[in-house]
Amino acid sequence: MGNVLVLAEHRQGALRDVSFEMLAVAPKIAEELGGEAVVLLMGSGMDDMAKKMTGYGLKVMVVDDPAFENFNAEKYQMALSALLDDLKPSVLMVGHTAQGVDFMPALAVEKKLPLVADVVELAFEDGTLKATRQLYSGKVNAVVAFKPADTFLVTFREGAVEAPEASAAGDVEKLDSPLKEEVPYRKFVEYVEAEVGDVDITQSDILVAIGRGLKEDKNLPMVEELATAIKADIAGSRAATDAGWIPHDRQVGTSGKAVKPKLYIAMGISGAFQHLAGMKGAKTIVAINKDPEAPIFTVADYAIVDDMFKVLPKLTEKLKELK
Amino acid sequence: MQTFTEKYDLLGCIQCGRCTGGCPVTVRADLNVRQFVNDAYDEDKLEELAKLAEIWDCTACHTCAVRCPKGLKPLEVLIGLRTMIVESGKVEPTVRDALQSVLLEGNPWEKSRATRSDWMEGLDVRIADPDEPVENLFFVCCTIAYDPRVRAVAQNMVKLLNKAGVDYAFLPEDESCCGSEVLTLGEEGLFEMQVEDNTEYLNEFKAERIVTLSPHCFTTYKTHYPDLKTPVVHYTQLLVDLLNDGKLSWKGELPKKIVYHDPCYLGKQGGIYDEPRELLKSIPGAELVEFERRRERSLCCEGGGGKMWVESESKKERLSDTRIKDAKELGAEIVAVACPFCVLTLEDSMKGLGYEEEMRVAEIMELLGELMET
Numbered sequence: 001m002g003n004v005l006v007l008a009e010h011r012q013g014a015l016r017d018v019s020f021e022m023l024a025v026a027p028k029i030a031e032e033l034g035g036e037a038v039v040l041l042m043g044s045g046m047d048d049m050a051k052k053m054t055g056y057g058l059k060v061m062v063v064d065d066p067a068f069e070n071f072n073a074e075k076y077q078m079a080l081s082a083l084l085d086d087l088k089p090s091v092l093m094v095g096h097t098a099q100g101v102d103f104m105p106a107l108a109v110e111k112k113l114p115l116v117a118d119v120v121e122l123a124f125e126d127g128t129l130k131a132t133r134q135l136y137s138g139k140v141n142a143v144v145a146f147k148p149a150d151t152f153l154v155t156f157r158e159g160a161v162e163a164p165e166a167s168a169a170g171d172v173e174k175l176d177s178p179l180k181e182e183v184p185y186r187k188f189v190e191y192v193e194a195e196v197g198d199v200d201i202t203q204s205d206i207l208v209a210i211g212r213g214l215k216e217d218k219n220l221p222m223v224e225e226l227a228t229a230i231k232a233d234i235a236g237s238r239a240a241t242d243a244g245w246i247p248h249d250r251q252v253g254t255s256g257k258a259v260k261p262k263l264y265i266a267m268g269i270s271g272a273f274q275h276l277a278g279m280k281g282a283k284t285i286v287a288i289n290k291d292p293e294a295p296i297f298t299v300a301d302y303a304i305v306d307d308m309f310k311v312l313p314k315l316t317e318k319l320k321e322l323k
Numbered sequence: 324m325q326t327f328t329e330k331y332d333l334l335g336c337i338q339c340g341r342c343t344g345g346c347p348v349t350v351r352a353d354l355n356v357r358q359f360v361n362d363a364y365d366e367d368k369l370e371e372l373a374k375l376a377e378i379w380d381c382t383a384c385h386t387c388a389v390r391c392p393k394g395l396k397p398l399e400v401l402i403g404l405r406t407m408i409v410e411s412g413k414v415e416p417t418v419r420d421a422l423q424s425v426l427l428e429g430n431p432w433e434k435s436r437a438t439r440s441d442w443m444e445g446l447d448v449r450i451a452d453p454d455e456p457v458e459n460l461f462f463v464c465c466t467i468a469y470d471p472r473v474r475a476v477a478q479n480m481v482k483l484l485n486k487a488g489v490d491y492a493f494l495p496e497d498e499s500c501c502g503s504e505v506l507t508l509g510e511e512g513l514f515e516m517q518v519e520d521n522t523e524y525l526n527e528f529k530a531e532r533i534v535t536l537s538p539h540c541f542t543t544y545k546t547h548y549p550d551l552k553t554p555v556v557h558y559t560q561l562l563v564d565l566l567n568d569g570k571l572s573w574k575g576e577l578p579k580k581i582v583y584h585d586p587c588y589l590g591k592q593g594g595i596y597d598e599p600r601e602l603l604k605s606i607p608g609a610e611l612v613e614f615e616r617r618r619e620r621s622l623c624c625e626g627g628g629g630k631m632w633v634e635s636e637s638k639k640e641r642l643s644d645t646r647i648k649d650a651k652e653l654g655a656e657i658v659a660v661a662c663p664f665c666v667l668t669l670e671d672s673m674k675g676l677g678y679e680e681e682m683r684v685a686e687i688m689e690l691l692g693e694l695m696e697t
């Protein structure tokens with residue numbers, strides 16, 4: 001049929017960003033296929049969410065069934081299996097999330113359909129759909145073609161593209177629940193909130209990290225000023241948490257947390273092996289250290305060899321100007 | 324399946340409390356190992372016990388095992404409980420990543436296996452070959468191979484062996500983690516696999532002895548590898564033999580007050596107390612002083628037992644801080660150790676206490692290396 005079916009994901013009553021992000025990709029692919037992009041929402045009490053999803057000029061199909069009140073991979077698999085038979089879309093797109101990876105492989109096996117996981121880009125080349133995925137922590141892009149099939153399955157990475165601007169309202173179509181029987185194995189037990197402190201540094205986009213070079217806590221406001229200016233969270237080495245300058249849940253490293261921000265600014269941190277292990281996932285690393293031999297410079301993309309107390313105020317000032 | 328009680332001989336316990344009495348971490352954490360030995364008898368309680376945070380405070384120092392009059396290993400009850408948590412998958416991501424890295428890359432530091440021998444760069448190292456018999460086959464240790472802070476232990480060893488004309492070879496980059504930390508983190512299945520793989524791998528080489536650079540590998544091979552054919556020694560044992568044979572000589576002087584810290588894995592667990600001291604005494608100009616808590620009573624630095632990947636909830640003074648303060652009181656200028664983990668814990672405390680100007684933490688091989696060159 002040429003349609004691209006996008007499964008909108010939600011958790012605890014809120015739509016996930018990836019649901020919107022996929023809408024930046026799906027219509028273009030549908031156009032090439034001579035079909036249209038259609039949003040699928042499954043849940044219980046879906047009116048509000050359906051309204052939000054209609055803002056993109058696309059048809060939204062809603063399955064409203066109390067059986068979907070809580071996520072259950074087995075129910076999703078059963079329902080999608082029936083819907084694929086009914087709707088025969090050319091592509092089914094689902095977020096590459098804890099939910100998506102829970103049922104898509106099983107669905108692919110059940111329906112004998114090709115699945116490409118963790119896709120960051122979808123495009124048409126030579127008349128066929130090609131998916132791009134990343135290898136070696138993003139250092140290599142691999143372009144993957146699908147085996148010929150009626151439907152291609154895709155799990156799409158969160159944050160890979162920007163969500164489109166909202167546009168005209170689309171229609172809502174209510175579907176009968178495809179769930180006709182009880183699922184045999186999986187049962188929803190409870191929803192466990194992740195235990196996090198005030199800030200979860202593993203989720204931060206920008207981190208300003210301090211080490212023993214801070215010397216004393218009266219120097220902290222300078223760092224906080226920079227962090228505020230660039231909307232960063234503050235993290236640090238074990239030396240910084242041991243000194244009590246920041247709480248333990250802000251420690252980066254083997255006995256702390258592994259972080260993967262877009263920007264990591266390390267100041268007064270020597271770059272011990274146990275620290276580097278926790279921040280190697282950062283996209284861009286800026287290091288400020290007065291010792292040119294400090295190991296932190298072996299991993300830094302930008303190195304500032306100077307006294308952090310001289311650099312900090314100037315950096316903050318410049319960054320404020322840029323705003 | 325063995326029950327907990329059978330596996331750890333819990334009925335052998337007389338609840339004398341010597342284990343808890345000697346346990347060093349009781350001063351900073353809520354851990355009461357005797358209580359665990361008592362409570363683990365009730366199989367219905369195990370799941371609750373496994374959820375207690377303090378099971379992760381144990382450093383596997385083995386003080387409790389050394390002191391138990393009934394020959395029990397109380398710490399193993401704690402590790403058994405960790406195993407339950409590991410099996411349920413509810414471990415810290417840091418622990419999960421370290422274990423996964425051991426499985427995939429043969430080291431817990433999430434480093435590529437292909438770079439394991441990078442420390443050899445620029446050195447004239449003899450590499451072991453299963454077809455060539457050798458006297459001393461060296462096993463490096465993941466931490467020494469990868470952490471730049473302690474790489475000098477291996478690098479200086481190569482220089483020393485070349486100079487002394489010793490018949491040696493180092494294992495190539497397919498050397499894999501001994502499993503010391505895997506064992507104490509409670510990943511029983513992975514550890515069993517490591518024992519099997521490493522035994523097969525090491526038995527291929529024709530060596531008179533395997534020389535380990537880290538006491539963690541030393542103790543693990545000695546106590547948990549029953550089918551290993553080649554005897555295992557710690558490097559300090561080999562060096563003392565070389566010293567007595569007149570094969571080692573030092574060029575410079577080190578007129579400093581040195582205190583030796585007995586690593587738990589070398590002393591309490593490996594029974595090696597004298598060799599490191601003999602090496603230090605051989606240093607011209609050095610004055611060796613002793614901690615009050617030394618040898619079997621040595622204070623644990625909290626580096627073992629998987630602590631590299633699990634932080635204590637306790638905010639109380641780290642044992643490594645206490646140790647460095649003790650060293651300061653003795654007027655020690657160098658705290659010498661024979662373990663890469665002790666270097667990391669003690670040096671961090673030394674810096675944290677602000678003694679960087681007047682004190683140094685060093686692995687014995689770092690000191691010996693400098694005396695060869697000067």
Ligand SMILES: Cc1cc2nc3c(=O)[nH]c(=O)nc-3n(C[C@H](O)[C@H](O)[C@H](O)COP(=O)(O)OP(=O)(O)OC[C@H]3O[C@@H](n4cnc5c(N)ncnc54)[C@H](O)[C@@H]3O)c2cc1C
Pocket residue numbers: 210211212213214236237238239240251252253254255256257267268269270271272273274275278288289290291294306307308309625626630631632667668669670671674
């Ligand atoms: C069991 C164990 C687990 C560990 N786990 C972790 C962990 O999870 N995370 C972690 O971070 N560490 C961990 N460590 C500690 C680690 O080994 C290092 O000791 C620690 O990371 C050092 O912290 P630091 O870089 O802040 O301090 P230092 O190593 O003391 O470095 C301070 C740096 O600040 C620089 N500096 C000083 N003043 C200035 C100035 N005015 N301007 C600019 N630069 C300045 C100095 O040149 C120096 O490089 C662990 C250690 C052990 C033993």
Ligand code: SF4
Pocket residue numbers: 335336337338339340341342343357360387390391392393394395397
């Ligand atoms: S020292 Fe041994 S016998 Fe005594 S309480 Fe501890 S485990 Fe039991």
Ligand code: SF4
Pocket residue numbers: 342345346347348356380381382383384385386387388397398
């Ligand atoms: S091994 Fe050491 S830290 Fe662990 S319980 Fe025994 S004495 Fe305490």
